[in-house]
Amino acid sequence: MPIRRNYEQNWLPSIFNDFFDNDWMAKANATAPAINVAEDKTEYRIEVAVPGMTKDDFRLQLTKDNQLVISMEKKSETNDKDDKDKRYLRREFSYSKFQQSMILPDDVEKERISASVNDGVLTIDLPKKTAEEKEQECRMIEIK
8 A cells, every 4th residue: 555655844853744644654543442353163253342242343255255344333422402501611522433454254154144233242153164165166177
């Protein structure tokens, strides 16, 4: 990916930007949840920390190019019509949005992927294909 540089700066700040700016390392997004990925003999498991979220806040999509896209959007809305006598001195709105794409390994059984939200954790189970299922994908080609 091309790196964008601002050559109008003098050289000294540019050196510090190279080391501490997001040209080399992406900045952490405050709304991005922590993600764990684990593997055992039968499956991969993705765990996403999502306190306060429900299953309705998520969308999981499996794309044609073998990517799992995890999207989350949460809005907190209030009804101002009920607050005619209130005058807000400070009011903070709550809106969170997150999207993460992951390329799935070839041995994932896509039809058996499942997901659930429990105790603030979105868990996505990605079962692995058995040795028999892997063999069925391979076939010999006759040479004529």
